[in-house]
Amino acid sequence: MVILQKEYNGLTWRTVKKADTSVTPNGLDQMTVMHYTAGWQLIEERVDHTWSSGFTQDHVYHTIYGARYLDDVVCRRIDTNRDYVSRVR
Secondary structure (H helix, E strand, O other): OOOEEEEEOOOOOEEEEEEOOOOOOOOOOEEEEEEEOOOOOEEEEEEEOOOOOOOOOOEEEEEEEOOOOOOOEEEEEEEOOOOOOOEEO
């Protein structure tokens, strides 16, 4: 059973997602904060895998889009240890 809580901005874009990621439900323990462009493209996700009350990011995901289509993803960069060195996926 997955417990999920979502928050939306005034444009109905999902901006925060809180989830219980453990096998045995024990409350919300992961928080993702999402940032979008004006064209509704998700450009950044900041994830705290051990969230309880204060946000401390564990991973940062950047999505780079091309010019052909709205959903033309060129690459996705991941910073897994907050050293600001990204791994391309």
